[in-house]
Amino acid sequence: MAINVLKPGLSTTVQDLGRPGYYHIGIPTSGGMDTLSLAAANLLVGNDAGAAVLEAVFMGPELEFTQDAMVAVTGADLPPKVDGQEQPCWTAFKVKKGQVLSFGFLKKGARGYIAVSGGIDVPVVLGSRSTYTLGALGGFEGRKLAAGDVLPVGKGAFVAEGRSVAEALRRAPGAPAELRMLPGLYWHRITEQAGKTFFEDTWKVAPEADRIGYRFKAGRPLDFVPRTPPFGAGSDPSNIVDACYPYGSVQVPSGTEPIVLHRDAVSGGGYMMIGTVVSADMDLIGQLQPHTPTKFVKVTMEQALTARADRRKTLEAIAKALA
Amino acid sequence: MTTRYTFGGDEHIFVECSEEMSLEAFFTGMSITTALRNAKIKGVTEICPANASFQVRFNPDIIAPDEMMRQLKALEAAAQSAPSTLNTRIIEVPVYYNDPWTHETGQRFRERHQDPTSTDIEYTARINNLDGIDGFIKAHSGAPWFVSMVGFVAGLPFLYQMVDRDRQIQSPKYLRPRTDTPRLTVGHGGCFACIYSVRGAGGYQMFGITPMPIYDPNQTTSYLRDFMCLFKPGDIVKWKPIGREEYDHTVAEVDAGRWQPRIAPVTFSLEEFAKDIDGTNARVMEALNGH
Numbered sequence: 048m049a050i051n052v053l054k055p056g057l058s059t060t061v062q063d064l065g066r067p068g069y070y071h072i073g074i075p076t077s078g079g080m081d082t083l084s085l086a087a088a089n090l091l092v093g094n095d096a097g098a099a100v101l102e103a104v105f106m107g108p109e110l111e112f113t114q115d116a117m118v119a120v121t122g123a124d125l126p127p128k129v130d131g132q133e134q135p136c137w138t139a140f141k142v143k144k145g146q147v148l149s150f151g152f153l154k155k156g157a158r159g160y161i162a163v164s165g166g167i168d169v170p171v172v173l174g175s176r177s178t179y180t181l182g183a184l185g186g187f188e189g190r191k192l193a194a195g196d197v198l199p200v201g202k203g204a205f206v207a208e209g210r211s212v213a214e215a216l217r218r219a220p221g222a223p224a225e226l227r228m229l230p231g232l233y234w235h236r237i238t239e240q241a242g243k244t245f246f247e248d249t250w251k252v253a254p255e256a257d258r259i260g261y262r263f264k265a266g267r268p269l270d271f272v273p274r275t276p277p278f279g280a281g282s283d284p285s286n287i288v289d290a291c292y293p294y295g296s297v298q299v300p301s302g303t304e305p306i307v308l309h310r311d312a313v314s315g316g317g318y319m320m321i322g323t324v325v326s327a328d329m330d331l332i333g334q335l336q337p338h339t340p341t342k343f344v345k346v347t348m349e350q351a352l353t354a355r356a357d358r359r360k361t362l363e364a365i366a367k368a369l370a
Numbered sequence: 371m372t373t374r375y376t377f378g379g380d381e382h383i384f385v386e387c388s389e390e391m392s393l394e395a396f397f398t399g400m401s402i403t404t405a406l407r408n409a410k411i412k413g414v415t416e417i418c419p420a421n422a423s424f425q426v427r428f429n430p431d432i433i434a435p436d437e438m439m440r441q442l443k444a445l446e447a448a449a450q451s452a453p454s455t456l457n458t459r460i461i462e463v464p465v466y467y468n469d470p471w472t473h474e475t476g477q478r479f480r481e482r483h484q485d486p487t488s489t490d491i492e493y494t495a496r497i498n499n500l501d502g503i504d505g506f507i508k509a510h511s512g513a514p515w516f517v518s519m520v521g522f523v524a525g526l527p528f529l530y531q532m533v534d535r536d537r538q539i540q541s542p543k544y545l546r547p548r549t550d551t552p553r554l555t556v557g558h559g560g561c562f563a564c565i566y567s568v569r570g571a572g573g574y575q576m577f578g579i580t581p582m583p584i585y586d587p588n589q590t591t592s593y594l595r596d597f598m599c600l601f602k603p604g605d606i607v608k609w610k611p612i613g614r615e616e617y618d619h620t621v622a623e624v625d626a627g628r629w630q631p632r633i634a635p636v637t638f639s640l641e642e643f644a645k646d647i648d649g650t651n652a653r654v655m656e657a658l659n660g661h
């Protein structure tokens with residue numbers, strides 16, 4: 048079974064739950080930015096939660112199927128069509144041999160997850176099928192899809208058509224989007240006043256927002272506590288001796304535009320970070336469009352762990368409903 | 371030197387061994403991360419040594435953040451009593467200094483540089499009081515460098531020269547980052563050297579280029595078949611200045627699958643180094659001659 052890529056969309060990549068274990072040599076985890084939606088799409092079509100799917104950004108691809116398959120599209124509200132006939136999101140539907148899966152205009156969110164029964168069967172590299180484009184690693188030839196690509200698909204299990212994820216179990220960012228953040232790392236480098244305005248201000252997603260990281264603008268610049276630059280750090284007050292960057296960490300070069308690192312993170316660098324977006328809210332970032340108003344919400348470790356448990360319960364509820 | 375522990379969200383602990391760069395800070399990080407790796411604590415998913423800090427990623431569903439923090443601090447105490455000795459390897463890296471490709475790239479982004487009328491290598495030689503390009507090459511390749519961190523992008527080593535602080539080469543990053551850097555450029559920013567593992571954006575000064583691939587996701591390069599990245603933190607590097615002829619020859623040999631880097635095992639002791647820097651470096655570099 049294979050899928051012929053007629054049109055690739057804007058930036059469509061093969062992703063699964065990622066490739067942990069190689070961050071110490073600069074290879075990030077990669078994987079779907081919204082892994083909850085990725086897992087849901089897989090469960091809808093009878094795959095393991097971590098099978099490889101297509102992650103489509105802003106615009107869907109056009110795909111020709113060479114055999115019958117079950118398909119589900121989750122995440123962004125990116126309406127799928129089978130031979131031009133619109134299908135519901137978050138619901139399993141059938142695509143027959145020779146039919147073409149295409150997409151209408153994006154209505155909400157940023158990334159659609161397209162799961163096919165059997166999963167996208169590209170080679171496993173360092174334990175994962177995810178694409179890391181910066182390192183030309185994994186996925187389909189280490190890059191985003193192009194017209195003419197032929198995607199191998201694994202053998203699927205039989206599931207019924209029309210299965211769907213209840214609306215209450217679909218997670219999407221609010222308006223404004225709220226990202227919970229645990230202050231820490233180099234928080235002490237900014238003034239008390241800057242620490243207040245950072246959480247007070249409504250930021251906006253900048254056009255520079257991709258799998259490496261999301262940049263935010265429109266908030267007040269942050270002032271720094273004066274210091275003598277440490278040897279090897281660099282002269283800007285936001286510089287540190289190059290260090291590791293946690294996933295979700297919020298760096299603020301020169302105190303102006305915060306950048307939240309995501310699944311294809313650069314693993315380290317010389318900018319101080321003021322905290323980290325909690326693991327439970329990483330999925331939400333993947334669904335933010337440019338210009339989306341966003342607030343950072345200060346939380347404690349206890350709240351971060353509660354949020355994490357809530358997310359896990361949501362995934363368990365989806366899995367139970369589709370078992 | 372005070373070690374500072376902080377949580378990076380609910381999945382990371384970030385440990386700053388020192389605010390400023392030093393070999394001691396790097397060694398503290400190496401010894402704690404080595405002890406952590408050996409401890410095989412359940413729930414630890416990533417252990418990442420950096421220059422003067424390190425980071426641990428863990429699964430809080432398996433080990434609670436406070437418990438992870440407690441175990442890490444206990445390891446620091448144990449690591450402090452361990453001797454600062456590292457069994458590692460030295461790798462010779464050929465460099466074509468002042469090459470035409472990084473020169474051309476430097477010219478394309480000249481308006482982003484501190485000194486648009488000179489080249490990166492001339493500028494860095496001048497601000498470090500070195501005697502022109504030749505003086506720079508002598509200082510840069512005369513003493514070995516520690517790989518103090520691997521990262522930013524896949525397989526990219528950061529290197530710290532094993533000399534007194536007053537002999538460290540220092541240079542600022544470009545005023546605004548370039549959008550292009552040739553693959554395998556030997557660069558420099560602050561007190562760190564690096565080798566760009568892939569082509570791409572960059573802000574470090576560009577001094578030369580190596581013919582030796584250090585990252586190969588397809589693993590067709592003869593010496594990268596076992597693993598796609600050459601470097602790991604703790605490796606020692608000796609730069610070997612080469613000219614155009616040797617550069618071209620090495621590229622051809624690499625392409626033909628015949629080339630092997632010169633690598634030798636070596637033991638490094640921080641105490642020995644503190645007592646006699648040049649003597650230790652001479653011994654470390656000598657190890658290459660047997661290989």
